[in-house]
Amino acid sequence: MTDRSYLGEFELMILLAVLHLGDEAYGVPISRELERHRDRDVSVGSVYAALERLEAKSLVTSTLGDPTPERGGKAKRYFRVTKEGLRQVSETRRILTRLWKQLPELKGEPS
Amino acid sequence: MTDRSYLGEFELMILLAVLHLGDEAYGVPISRELERHRDRDVSVGSVYAALERLEAKSLVTSTLGDPTPERGGKAKRYFRVTKEGLRQVSETRRILTRLWKQLPELKGEPS
């Protein structure tokens, strides 16, 4: 029962980005989405590495799409979050929310 | 400016536990608190390792208390979250909350 392994911060954000992007969830936009939220550079390499870990843990699946008729329209690898992936996102959210709730001094913005 | 390094999941939870425990924040209870929230074993070794990383990053400070007059009443090492530590907790919270808000399908409990 090693499946209690918690989502890392980065993996969690990737799952959220994939969920958010829906049908357009492939490497580049996922990476862009992450950059938008954390404000720091996010190299695509690190995104793919995390996606591979997530796929190995069956938290996402990937399917190869068709090439599109445009410059550089190489076939994309699309990702989807699995049921189990969704479960872990929810669980992490539940736990963190619970922990945060206990902290009145964090309710407002810190000065 | 490497200070954008995000809190790992575990480090975040430790900071939250330290905040929560206040004056009683030392190794063993921190470890117990974590075990209560994640439901998995948390070895004290991993807690100390993370606390040391956090101290190296100036997100917590530690001070050695006095021995207490009881069996095994060895002096404890108490931890406190620094201002910067608090800031990072808040920021992580802000980012994750924002990401979660975008996901209506996670609002309710997943079936």
Add this chain to the structure above:
DNA sequence: CATTAGTTCAATAATAGCGAAGAAATGGGA
């Protein structure tokens, strides 16, 4: 000096991250 509560150590696995190389597509000029 056995026991208890607490901390440190050593070693390993897993996660995060980066930059460059590789692959597959199109568009344009000779």
Add this chain to the structure above:
DNA sequence: TCCCATTTCTTCGCTATTATTGAACTAATG
């Protein structure tokens, strides 16, 4: 028409940082 420069996207190799465990060590008391 054929290359090939360019574009978009994925894979690879490598390093750094985090997470984790189990066992050893320290300092106190009964």
